Amino acid sequence: MTHRAESAFWxxxxxxxxxxxxxxxxxxxxxxxxxxxxxxxxxLFLANRKRQVSADEVARLDAAVAQWREAVVKPLRxxxxxxxxxxxxxxxxxxETFRAQIKRLELESxxxxxxxxxxxxxxxxxxxxxxxQAAHNNVALYCATLRGAPADAVTAILRGFAEFxxxxxxxx
Numbered sequence: 001m002t003h004r005a006e007s008a009f010w011x012x013x014x015x016x017x018x019x020x021x022x023x024x025x026x027x028x029x030x031x032x033x034x035x036x037x038x039x040x041x042x043x044l045f046l047a048n049r050k051r052q053v054s055a056d057e058v059a060r061l062d063a064a065v066a067q068w069r070e071a072v073v074k075p076l077r078x079x080x081x082x083x084x085x086x087x088x089x090x091x092x093x094x095x096e097t098f099r100a101q102i103k104r105l106e107l108e109s110x111x112x113x114x115x116x117x118x119x120x121x122x123x124x125x126x127x128x129x130x131x132x133q134a135a136h137n138n139v140a141l142y143c144a145t146l147r148g149a150p151a152d153a154v155t156a157i158l159r160g161f162a163e164f165x166x167x168x169x170x171x172x
Contacts, residue, residue: 009118010111012048013041016164025156032153033146036062036069038110040157042117043142047134048166051125058141064120065113073113076106135161 017023017037029035039062046053053061083099086092128134135158143149 007115007118009042009045009114012045012166013038013114016041016044016160019160019164021156022160025153025160028150028153029143029146029157033143033149035142035146035149036065036113038069038073038113038117039065040139040142042114042121043138044135044157044161046121046125047128047131047138047161048164050128050131050134052128052134052137053125053141055141055144057121057124058138058145061117061121061124062145065116068109068113068116073106073109076102076109080106132158132162 017026026035026037026040029040030037039058042061043053043058080099080102083095083102087095125134125138128137139154139158143154
């Protein structure tokens with residue numbers, strides 16, 4: 001897993017997701033709009049490199065990871081979340097230890113998905129004038145595919161992206 005953990009996309013994701021208000025906004029898009037946070041983060045990663053995508057490219061990215069997301073990532077997330085409430089007749093410490101193991105597997109499944117997105121979308125998009133133009137474009141196109149995107153969550157993500165200072169050079 002080392003090569004995945006050290007990828008530019010993974011580093012971007014950890015830094016961006018860790019910013020104030022970003023995780024709750026991503027969860028709102030995920031839980032209320034059906035967003036795949038990894039797809040959203042990849043579109044922002046591309047925007048950070050001044051790459052904007054088309055609606056067809058958004059659809060292809062999503063399709064590239066849809067089966068993995070549905071078969072692995074979501075079930076692990078649901079299991080982890082379900083264990084948070086505890087399980088009758090199972091001591092809390094045992095359930096929490098098991099939950100922590102599920103959380104590690106969930107994180108690994110997210111890294112695998114991100115690796116796939118990187119492989120698939122490495123040369124995706126066209127050059128944009130600036131990263132914010134690309135971010136607005138990419139996020140708007142992705143949100144158009146969702147069952148609803150809470151406007152406050154989208155605003156928080158774009159505001160956080162505007163304030164985000166990348167470590168890596170923005171070029172490909």
